[in-house]
Amino acid sequence: MTTLAPTPHELMIRKMESIFPLSVEEKQAISALPIQLVDIKTNQDIVREGDEPSQCCLILEGFTCMYKVTAEGKRQILSLYVPGDVPDMQSLHLKVIDINIASISPCKLGFIQHKDLRQLCERYPRLTAAFWRETLVHASIFREWLLNNGQRPAYTRIAHLICELRMRLKVVGLAENGTFEMPATQAELADATGITQVHTNRVLQVLRADGLISTVKTQMHVPDWNKLKQAGEFDSLYLHLIKTATA
Amino acid sequence: MTTLAPTPHELMIRKMESIFPLSVEEKQAISALPIQLVDIKTNQDIVREGDEPSQCCLILEGFTCMYKVTAEGKRQILSLYVPGDVPDMQSLHLKVIDINIASISPCKLGFIQHKDLRQLCERYPRLTAAFWRETLVHASIFREWLLNNGQRPAYTRIAHLICELRMRLKVVGLAENGTFEMPATQAELADATGITQVHTNRVLQVLRADGLISTVKTQMHVPDWNKLKQAGEFDSLYLHLIKTATA
DNA sequence: CGGTTTGTTGAATTCACTCAATCCGAGTGG
């Protein structure tokens, strides 16, 4: 299945439907949402700690990451966001942003005003549940990362991260045949998994040698999904995808 | 201020008001919520991965923890929950539970039926926002733990955890004069911070030697809040407390 | 009490880190 680039609204709906069944009416309502398109370059901050935005950001193309830095200047990437994600949905209810969001590749973004989202939720109360659920799924991803980074050895940890990305990209149609764009640098993977860049490099080499992944530029290929899943101890339950989306 | 043990509803309201301003009406509505009281012993599972509960669990007394285990049997504690918390609020919107929750001390729990919470939210839409916000704050705590466990050295990491507990207990009136109950064992602190029990023990000794904490049985005392905050690089922004609660 | 959990200590080990240095491909400009 070769999917033409979906419109912003199509993408948003596709993503939402992976975790929440939408009615025709609800989809129409979402499709009517005003979205302001913006292109940005690599390594641009989109939202910063302390900001009080009045809009949410929908990723349309490219990858972004959420991160925090310690007093000593060490950066932890808290999550990677891919097309269809709204990394700052929390700003609907937490006025002051407590994290940073930045692009890690050139991105196309769609900004949606809080007021429009609030209006939508008022008119379609089930959508409140849908958005709430989306934030809960992201919380679940944070938890899985906590487990992953806290208890698993580097090899498993990186394998797990790659599994998650593949799965999340698949539901929005961006990971066919086990191949997908993965523009994160090794330094970024390192900051996401809490290991050093040097060590990340060595682990990736072993993963390649073991035939679990192969990379060409920013293209990641997973020849044997089951083997990688096993290496990464990956169980997608925590992504809370509904069955139709997993198939 | 010596607070008498609050009723379940008082405790719930006190906690909610630390992150969301409630009207008199809303408080009355919450007070009318049916709550089923249950006492449990230490180390009892309350909710398990795979469960599909029809109720949420309000902690009234004691500590509980949320955890996950890897295939190799390593346990990561994802969060600690204290009186006033509802650790499984997510079950309102994520049918299948993806984590475990267990007591780490004897606990008094209050179970609230999903249907009652849903009804409450329908009648008082602002409360939907309040509960949603509560789940977002917990997500924020997961993120901070990710940063803490991923990027900070063991000493800072444990100091930070103690700071967080003090702060969260304070808003429900359980940490006056820098003293509070902290029933977690060193093994549990270890699983929460992603370091070994042995090393946790050594770090605690240093923290005591540095005069940052002192412990008598399960009582934790913090003689100098500012010093501990500094040692733990603690900034409470991520808890999203409203000003009146911080004071 | 005796049994069990929790806390403490020592010694050897290791996984991952630090600190460079080097390599490489993609642009850029002369």
Place this chain on the structure above:
DNA sequence: CCACTCGGATTGAGTGAATTCAACAAACCG
């Protein structure tokens, strides 16, 4: 078309923070 730059990837060698393993002390509990 090649020299130059620059970000990213790779490699080597030495180091260290935290681990493992094992034993022991202390506190807790029925």
